Amino acid sequence: MKIVVCVKQVPDTTEVKIDPVKGTLIRDGVPSILNPDDANALEAALTMKENNPGSTVSVITMGPPQADYMLRECLAMGADAAYLLSDRVFSGADTCATSATLAAGIRKLGGADIIITGRQAIDGDTAQVGPQVATRLGIPVISYVQKIYQEGDMVYAERKLEDGYERLAVKMPCLLTTVKELNTPRYMTIKGIIEAYEKEIIVWDHNDLCIEPEECGLSASPTKVLRTFVAAPKGKGEILSGTESEMAEALISKLREKHVL
Amino acid sequence: MKISISKDLCRGCGKCLKACPFEAIIMRDKKAELNEKCTGCGACVDSCPFEAISGIEEMNDKIDLAEYKGVWVFAEQRDGKLMPVTFELLGEGRQLAEKIGTNLCAVLCGENVSGLAGELIAYGADKVYIMEAPELKNYTNDAYTIAIYNAIQKYKPEIFLFGATHIGRDLAPSLAAKCGTGLTADCTKLEIDPEDKKLLQTRPAFGGNLMATIICPNHRPQMATVRPGVMKKADYDGSRHGIIEKVPIKFESGDLRIQVLEVVKNIRETVSLTDAKIIVSGGRGIGGPEGFSLLKQLADALGGTIASSRACVDAGWIDHSYQVGQTGATVRPALYIACGISGAVQHLAGMQESDVIVAINKNEHAPIFEVADYGIVGDVHKVIPAILEALRRLPEYSN
Numbered sequence: 001m002k003i004v005v006c007v008k009q010v011p012d013t014t015e016v017k018i019d020p021v022k023g024t025l026i027r028d029g030v031p032s033i034l035n036p037d038d039a040n041a042l043e044a045a046l047t048m049k050e051n052n053p054g055s056t057v058s059v060i061t062m063g064p065p066q067a068d069y070m071l072r073e074c075l076a077m078g079a080d081a082a083y084l085l086s087d088r089v090f091s092g093a094d095t096c097a098t099s100a101t102l103a104a105g106i107r108k109l110g111g112a113d114i115i116i117t118g119r120q121a122i123d124g125d126t127a128q129v130g131p132q133v134a135t136r137l138g139i140p141v142i143s144y145v146q147k148i149y150q151e152g153d154m155v156y157a158e159r160k161l162e163d164g165y166e167r168l169a170v171k172m173p174c175l176l177t178t179v180k181e182l183n184t185p186r187y188m189t190i191k192g193i194i195e196a197y198e199k200e201i202i203v204w205d206h207n208d209l210c211i212e213p214e215e216c217g218l219s220a221s222p223t224k225v226l227r228t229f230v231a232a233p234k235g236k237g238e239i240l241s242g243t244e245s246e247m248a249e250a251l252i253s254k255l256r257e258k259h260v261l
Numbered sequence: 262m263k264i265s266i267s268k269d270l271c272r273g274c275g276k277c278l279k280a281c282p283f284e285a286i287i288m289r290d291k292k293a294e295l296n297e298k299c300t301g302c303g304a305c306v307d308s309c310p311f312e313a314i315s316g317i318e319e320m321n322d323k324i325d326l327a328e329y330k331g332v333w334v335f336a337e338q339r340d341g342k343l344m345p346v347t348f349e350l351l352g353e354g355r356q357l358a359e360k361i362g363t364n365l366c367a368v369l370c371g372e373n374v375s376g377l378a379g380e381l382i383a384y385g386a387d388k389v390y391i392m393e394a395p396e397l398k399n400y401t402n403d404a405y406t407i408a409i410y411n412a413i414q415k416y417k418p419e420i421f422l423f424g425a426t427h428i429g430r431d432l433a434p435s436l437a438a439k440c441g442t443g444l445t446a447d448c449t450k451l452e453i454d455p456e457d458k459k460l461l462q463t464r465p466a467f468g469g470n471l472m473a474t475i476i477c478p479n480h481r482p483q484m485a486t487v488r489p490g491v492m493k494k495a496d497y498d499g500s501r502h503g504i505i506e507k508v509p510i511k512f513e514s515g516d517l518r519i520q521v522l523e524v525v526k527n528i529r530e531t532v533s534l535t536d537a538k539i540i541v542s543g544g545r546g547i548g549g550p551e552g553f554s555l556l557k558q559l560a561d562a563l564g565g566t567i568a569s570s571r572a573c574v575d576a577g578w579i580d581h582s583y584q585v586g587q588t589g590a591t592v593r594p595a596l597y598i599a600c601g602i603s604g605a606v607q608h609l610a611g612m613q614e615s616d617v618i619v620a621i622n623k624n625e626h627a628p629i630f631e632v633a634d635y636g637i638v639g640d641v642h643k644v645i646p647a648i649l650e651a652l653r654r655l656p657e658y659s660n
Contacts (some may be wrong), residue, residue, distance in 0.1 A: 011284075013467050049427070064297040091285070091297040095434065096443060125468060126446035128434035131402065137436035140518040141402055143431045156522070161427050164526040166399070170519050218263060218301045222443030222480035225302035226461065228282050228473045237618070237634035239625075247637045248647035252655070253618065254635060260539075260596045260617050261563070 001055040001245045005046045006117035007038040009070040013122045027075035034070045037118025040093030040178045040187035045116050046078045075196035076188035099132030101216050104209040115175040130177035140170050144178040262301045266293050270313035279309030328417040329481035332358040336367040346424030351385040352495035359392045360453040372398035385493040400428050406435045408510045409491045418482045425486035437484050444484040445478035449491050467590035490535035490591045503610035534590040539565025546601020550578040570602045586611035600641045604629025
């Protein structure tokens, strides 16, 4: 079985802070990591490989040359091959253009029996690329997968809903997007890390993918960022003082004045 | 826009590196250079004191934008009941439609769902497109994408809004890819540009650290998903009139590849944070899972519900369904009482639209106080009993 996992290198957004004076992002020392949901996707792929001897797991990403590090991490976890789609013309891609480039990469790989990717990346939180890759490849998609059972060419998946879940069945080829409830990603092994540095990461640009520069990156992105700004904090309110019961009394009378209580 | 940096004008001062929210500018040989991360946002253009950076808007008129008319909202139903976000979309869609001077239409898919059309009209739809088939009874990506794509091709809406639910966030991306148009996820604010009537879509980026306004200038429909609980619900007016149009839909063999075997609802009581008028929310500062029973007492006394920050959910003190914030629910209650919550941006993103915010925290420097209307610096375990005590002295809360 041919398994492809789409991954993304992201800044660890929990470490991103705002400079309160300048109102800009403080990025110094913010580490780049393998997107957390994608780690669950890779874990699912590796488990599937173990259950289906003879299978291969390839990881693919679109990103800058620095994404090499994250791909080696994926190899160290147990992926067999890693592909980096990197080209200046891929830059500025929205989800529409990103999914087109990833789909071209997967086509060049000769397609896949199953494609697994994280539900969403923590830097954008859009959850759009997975379903869009599937649409572009013309294969069915199941998103928010919290449980997988695979038998032969059938995949049975539990798709998480707000108030429960649904059990779905689909025939391969298909694409799944995974949530963190699915599994616990394995750690890299020492042996894996050593081997990861012996493996070659295959880098493809737009010529390798047989796509025109106009078909990727910013020029192929229907959405444009008009502006970015730091969300203005609501004005600082009133700090109450006194003993606990005085503060409690004051709070309640203020809330009553505002007709909240 | 397409950004270019002139090597001749660049003096290597590095101001643009700091201005760029995406780490897309690097220094090479003392000259600024763009890398693959550039999104064309233009934040760097004005930062350059030497006018070395320029941004050029790209024009592309492949499709006739004027052909696309009307604001559509996806009327999401489950088990024949409209999801609350549908009414929020109608409320927002109404305002957008009026600013453009066009119609508001609802798109309803399901089996035997025609009965819901009247409700959609009462909440503001001028027109309801109905697609009914046994295959549309339960949502599947395949069936809904085919049915709605067909309607988009036929009627060409200029704007199409979806709730950012697990269904909306599955359906909208597939439709956008099929239409070859843009989609902006989880919008918290939608506006119409008064000049060119285009949709301005604002959403949090970088885990809520930054807001971005996105446009979709040359493709239609302009598509967006909207977080539940963010937009104001439409008002009900039973006297409204509207048009109901049934759109025939037929599926070919091989169209539907995903089979729904079973839909399982959680048995436990579902928490509806988005509907709550008063929320008493706990963070790490409440000390442990037992802290929520104290919060529950206050919530019960006020007729509200409890909620949680991510820290408590990650610590296993309470279920994820109670979580408010970037990766949980977005709420806008009349009163939000944050107890022992420090106020990480991810949490603030989910609650700062609340009408009145009260913060109780031991640390007077906690960021939560920056958004609070009233702050109490103190221990939750002492302050909440004091509030309960004070409430008991009021006649209407005495029992």
